[in-house]
Amino acid sequence: GAVVSQHPSWVICKSGTSVKIECRSLDFQATTMFWYRQFPKQSLMLMATSNEGSKATYEQGVEKDKFLINHASLTLSTLTVTSAHPEDSSFYICSARDASSTDTQYFGPGTRLTVL
Amino acid sequence: GENVEQHPSTLSVQEGDSAVIKCTYSDSASNYFPWYKQELGKRPQLIIDIRSNVGEKKDQRIAVTLNKTAKHFSLHITETQPEDSAVYFCAASLGNAGNMLTFGGGTRLMVKP
Numbered sequence: 448g449a450v451v452s453q454h455p456s457w458v459i460c461k462s463g464t465s466v467k468i469e470c471r472s473l474d475f476q477a478t479t480m481f482w483y484r485q486f487p488k489q490s491l492m493l494m495a496t497s498n499e500g501s502k503a504t505y506e507q508g509v510e511k512d513k514f515l516i517n518h519a520s521l522t523l524s525t526l527t528v529t530s531a532h533p534e535d536s537s538f539y540i541c542s543a544r545d546a547s548s549t550d551t552q553y554f555g556p557g558t559r560l561t562v563l
Numbered sequence: 564g565e566n567v568e569q570h571p572s573t574l575s576v577q578e579g580d581s582a583v584i585k586c587t588y589s590d591s592a593s594n595y596f597p598w599y600k601q602e603l604g605k606r607p608q609l610i611i612d613i614r615s616n617v618g619e620k621k622d623q624r625i626a627v628t629l630n631k632t633a634k635h636f637s638l639h640i641t642e643t644q645p646e647d648s649a650v651y652f653c654a655a656s657l658g659n660a661g662n663m664l665t666f667g668g669g670t671r672l673m674v675k676p
Contacts, residue, residue: 451606479662490652490666491607540606544662550595550614552664554606 449475451543453555460531461563468526468558470541477543480524481552482516485538497524521546531562565590567655569667577675582643584670586653587635593655596636597664598627601650610651611638643674 450473460466470480478499483491495516496504503516515527524543528535538559542552566589576582588596594615599607613620613627613636620627624643629636640647650671654664 481663488671490668493663493665496663542664550656550662551597551609551612552662553609554599556606557604559604 449543449545449551449553451477451541451553451555453541453558455558456556457559457561459561459563462532463530466528466531466560468528468539468541468560470524470526470543470555472522472543472545472553475543476521476546477524478521478546479544480518481542481544482514482524482526483540483542485540485557487538491540494526528560531560533562536560536562565593565655565657565665567653567665567667569653569670571670572668573671573673575673575675576643578643578645580643582640582647582672582674584638584651584653584672585635586637586655586667587633588655588665589634590655590657591631591634592657595656595662596627596629597654597656598625598638599652599654601652601669603649607652640672643672645674645676648672648674 452471454469480497482494485491494509497516497518499518505511518524540557541555569586597612600610601607624641626639650669652669653667656664
């Protein structure tokens with residue numbers, strides 16, 4: 448089946464540093480990838496939609512200069528949390544839509560970010 | 564935009580009993596409704612989905628029903644087992660090029676042995 452990987456799975460950083468999270472589709476091409484944020488015991492909140500070769504579309508309230516998204520290839524999207532602060536600590540999950548499928552999204556394992 | 568409500572937020576059942584989770588959506592144009600199961604600290608896993616051209620879909624112990632007129636859909640799990648314990652999320656999508664999913668708030672299902 449379709450597999451999506453994320454790296455790193457867990458990162459701890461100091462306040463003010465930037466953190467890059469990678470999302471890869473391993474066995475399919477993903478023209479569209481999505482980035483979500485999930486707080487403990489809460490649902491997944493869509494942050495942005497990432498389309499290969501074009502700028503990401505951000506959801507209302509998500510700072511595009513804070514959360515930089517790059518989708519340079521059909522199998523890789525990156526999310527960079529710039530100048531991270533403790534309130535950015537969260538579980539970040541990506542998903543990828545198989546280009547050959549109309550609707551199905553497959554999720555990565557998530558990245559737990561802790562900002563000290 | 565789309566709004567998805569999910570109930571109940573927590574559900575406790577005895578092993579072997581059935582569990583039902585309900586979701587409503589606001590946008591009548593939504594046409595794709597997946598259900599995900601998420602265990603603690605892990606990724607959401609797609610367990611079943613339904614499209615608006617069908618009213619019911621079944622896969623072994625799991626079934627989903629869709630009522631387009633009422634704009635609600637439900638997940639039914641029969642003969643529950645302890646390993647069914649997890650958080651379940653429903654979602655709705657317009658099925659357009661972006662295929663953005665709007666998620667419900669989640670239901671924490673606990674199956675007591």
